[in-house]
Amino acid sequence: MTVQPIRLFGDPVLRTKAQPVTTFDKELRGLVRDLTDTMMDAPGAGLAAPQLGVSLRVFTYHVDGETGHLVNPDLTLSEEEQDGPEGCLSLPGLTFDRRRAYGVVARGFNMYGDPVTIEGTQLLARCVQHETDHLDGILFIDGLDREQRKAALRAIREAEWNGQAPPEVKVSPHRTFGRAI
Secondary structure: OOOOOOOOOHHEEEHHOEEEEOOOOOHHHHHHHEEEEEHHOOOOOEEEHHHHHHOOOEEEEEEEEEEEEEEEEEEEEOOOEEEEEEOOOOOOEHHHHHEEEEEEEEEEOOOOOOEEEEEEHHHHHHHHHHHHHHHHOOOOHHHHHHHHHHHHHHHHOOOOOOOOOOOOOOOOOOOEEEEOO
């Protein structure tokens, strides 16, 4: 098991658009394993590579007993929307209601470069949208209404984890790991 530290709110990698994966190799498969192990250990419904300090377009999910991953996702969202509670492993302990599309069709690749399509509604749709937002440098609190966002920022300022130093940056020949430049 290779559980990694999860980057917390305030780490610049969480606000940086991740780079597309171009090489489907052993290192990418290791990243997917690290993401899965860390997500399951947390536990969480999903985890995106930037949350481990890796600026690549990859995420994992574990919803309704199904575990998977997606590389370079491209989403098609339903017009129907849903409201529901949402939290984030990079903002531990915070949960706010957030409006999202009710359904999603996500196309991308698996860790071997094979095409994959994920279709889901409700929690799976919410998770896929949330994790894809991470790949674009967007946090779930960015989509809250003004009053909820103020409450979220107040809760972040008061959180005991706020201001913790980020973990040491990894170095890899595959891609840039750690803080995005």
